[in-house]
Amino acid sequence: MNIIQGKAWKFGDDIDTDAIIPARYLNTSDPAELAKHCMEDADSGFAAKVRVGDIIVAGKNFGCGSSREHAPIAIKAAGVACVIAPTFARIFYRNAFNTGLLILESAEAAAAIEDGHEVAINCAAGTIDDLTSGQQYKAQAIPEFMQKLLNDGGLMEYWRKRLEKASETI
Amino acid sequence: MAQTITEKILAFHAGLDGVTPGQLIEAGVDIALANDVTAPIAIAEFEKLGVKKVFDNERVLLIPDHFTPNKDIKSAEQAKILRDFARKQGLKNYFEIGRVGIEHVLLPEQGLVLPGDLIVGADSHTCTYGALGAFATGVGSTDLAAAMATGKVWFKVPESIKIVYHGKLAPWVEGKDLILHTIALLTVDGALYQALEMTGETIASLPMYGRMSMANMAIEAGAKNGIMAPDEITLDYARPRARRDYTLFHSDPDAHYCRTIEIDVTALRPQVAYPPLPDKGRSVDLAAADKIAIDQVVIGSCTNGRIEDFRLAASLLKGRKAAPYLRLLIIPGTQEVYRQMIKEGLTDIFLDAEALISPPTCGPCLGGHMGILAAGERAVATTNRNFVGRMGHPDSEVYLSNPAVAAASAVLGRIATPEEVI
Numbered sequence: 327m328n329i330i331q332g333k334a335w336k337f338g339d340d341i342d343t344d345a346i347i348p349a350r351y352l353n354t355s356d357p358a359e360l361a362k363h364c365m366e367d368a369d370s371g372f373a374a375k376v377r378v379g380d381i382i383v384a385g386k387n388f389g390c391g392s393s394r395e396h397a398p399i400a401i402k403a404a405g406v407a408c409v410i411a412p413t414f415a416r417i418f419y420r421n422a423f424n425t426g427l428l429i430l431e432s433a434e435a436a437a438a439i440e441d442g443h444e445v446a447i448n449c450a451a452g453t454i455d456d457l458t459s460g461q462q463y464k465a466q467a468i469p470e471f472m473q474k475l476l477n478d479g480g481l482m483e484y485w486r487k488r489l490e491k492a493s494e495t496i
Numbered sequence: 497m498a499q500t501i502t503e504k505i506l507a508f509h510a511g512l513d514g515v516t517p518g519q520l521i522e523a524g525v526d527i528a529l530a531n532d533v534t535a536p537i538a539i540a541e542f543e544k545l546g547v548k549k550v551f552d553n554e555r556v557l558l559i560p561d562h563f564t565p566n567k568d569i570k571s572a573e574q575a576k577i578l579r580d581f582a583r584k585q586g587l588k589n590y591f592e593i594g595r596v597g598i599e600h601v602l603l604p605e606q607g608l609v610l611p612g613d614l615i616v617g618a619d620s621h622t623c624t625y626g627a628l629g630a631f632a633t634g635v636g637s638t639d640l641a642a643a644m645a646t647g648k649v650w651f652k653v654p655e656s657i658k659i660v661y662h663g664k665l666a667p668w669v670e671g672k673d674l675i676l677h678t679i680a681l682l683t684v685d686g687a688l689y690q691a692l693e694m695t696g697e698t699i700a701s702l703p704m705y706g707r708m709s710m711a712n713m714a715i716e717a718g719a720k721n722g723i724m725a726p727d728e729i730t731l732d733y734a735r736p737r738a739r740r741d742y743t744l745f746h747s748d749p750d751a752h753y754c755r756t757i758e759i760d761v762t763a764l765r766p767q768v769a770y771p772p773l774p775d776k777g778r779s780v781d782l783a784a785a786d787k788i789a790i791d792q793v794v795i796g797s798c799t800n801g802r803i804e805d806f807r808l809a810a811s812l813l814k815g816r817k818a819a820p821y822l823r824l825l826i827i828p829g830t831q832e833v834y835r836q837m838i839k840e841g842l843t844d845i846f847l848d849a850e851a852l853i854s855p856p857t858c859g860p861c862l863g864g865h866m867g868i869l870a871a872g873e874r875a876v877a878t879t880n881r882n883f884v885g886r887m888g889h890p891d892s893e894v895y896l897s898n899p900a901v902a903a904a905s906a907v908l909g910r911i912a913t914p915e916e917v918i
Contacts, residue, residue: 353570387685395636421636
């Protein structure tokens with residue numbers, strides 16, 4: 327997932343987890359089922375329109391509200407490759423990394439990229455290219471600790487490795 | 497090194513002399529909890545790890561409170577995952593129907609969360625326990641699974657915002673109004689990643705239920721945790737309930753805060769938060785002047801589901817009835833609250849008011865069940881969120897208030913001040 331390219335879908339500020347995946351669908355944790363209702367209360371047709379590899383570009387405080395991990399799971403299962411926003415709510419921030427959904431903080435990119443633009447992301451370089459406008463943006467670097475988590479394939483892999491190592495030394 | 501209460505609790509649980517904001521630490525948890533929405537994913541992740549046993553079968557808590565009593569087959573399947581896991585792991589604190597209550601009302605009541613604790617919960621309102629002088633924060637299911645397995649969680653130490661409340665509260669003004677007013681000042685991301693420490697003479701005389709309403713909604717300003725120093729009021733609450741030792745932490749007088757906000761509460765009126773965000777709070781007088789007709793009133797939730805909340809509502813509903821065509825729902829937070837309501841005659845007052853009394857459940861607060869709104873309908877609720885579609889149809893609306901405003905509004909069928917009814 328080093329290079330990502332897809333179409334941008336724009337959303338506003340303070341998109342909450344109820345908008346990302348309404349609680350009326352939380353009687354399941356099946357990713358495919360959750361994906362069908364992704365962003366439903368913000369844009370009711372989103373799940374049908376979005377294509378694999380597309381990118382959500384949103385306003386500040388994306389993912390505020392509940393701790394439901396169903397939110398990043400629904401976004402990832404809907405095919406979204408990355409979410410770009412100026413800031414993320416803190417529980418969503420952790421949940422995204424823990425479930426392997428790439429998120430990037432960039433106020434400039436979030437403000438400038440328009441709906442429908444083609445966007446390319448280079449994870450290693452930390453750059454966001456708006457291919458439609460020709461502009462390039464630098465994302466806030468992912469902290470080293472988070473990179474480790476992502477490289478290990480999420481929090482569970484990270485722990486599994488550590489626990490295996492611990493049991494070898496006993 | 498001068499430290500805040502949040503820094504001291506984190507340092508203590510990380511086995512460090514001190515911590516500074518921004519530092520990454522690995523801390524031991526006292527309690528890890530999840531509900532019937534978040535636990536199924538946590539249990540699946542836990543099982544991926546290949547660990548046989550939870551780190552401590554007394555400290556991993558499962559509380560099926562969201563879609564219970566189960567509303568449909570899917571939610572019954574979810575709840576069964578918790579039940580099966582609790583049996584297999586021999587969990588001492590799994591709460592079956594009949595014992596279960598709304599998690600953040602139930603756990604303090606049962607003495608399972610105590611001052612000085614470090615608590616993680618796969619529920620964003622886990623921050624409620626900060627009212628006891630504990631560090632408590634919401635996490636996702638994967639973080640919780642790791643905590644269930646290892647008893648540890650990593651954290652970035654947050655900066656602290658100090659809010660100092662001065663003055664005496666006017667009649668009908670509650671902890672709920674203090675926090676709605678505070679969120680309106682901070683906005684929904686004004687405390688993002690930060691600790692919200694609430695102090696001052698107003699808090700020093702605020703009872704535990706009001707403190708819990710406040711800490712409960714710290715997340716609605718984006719905060720990592722809300723916290724209050726433990727004092728005699730805290731100890732009077734915690735001491736008779738505790739079945740294990742606990743530690744009291746206090747901020748040093750010269751501790752560092754990234755921001756200090758002073759609030760004079762003397763002239764504060766009850767607040768009503770307009771949809772679609774909890775930071776849209778304004779005076780109930782303005783809201784009443786808007787003559788907003790309502791279809792439903794919900795009194796309960798982890799924010800306002802304690803016995804004192806129902807006493808307040810009953811004081812206004814006594815001898816009155818819910819307005820025609822309005823659904824008034826009363827949802828006690830726990831079985832103990834329910835029993836107390838009966839003992840004190842509150843249930844009779846509510847029944848006479850033609851309210852429906854629900855078993856303890858999160859129910860309509862998150863649009864789960866037991867009171868869903870149709871398109872175009874409006875509710876006044878003592879809950880904590882008024883996002884688009886929160887209580888049902890995306891075209892329905894939720895106005896947040898304290899129990900007195902909710903009760904007055906139920907009687908008049910529109911958003912009303914308590915004074916209009918009394």
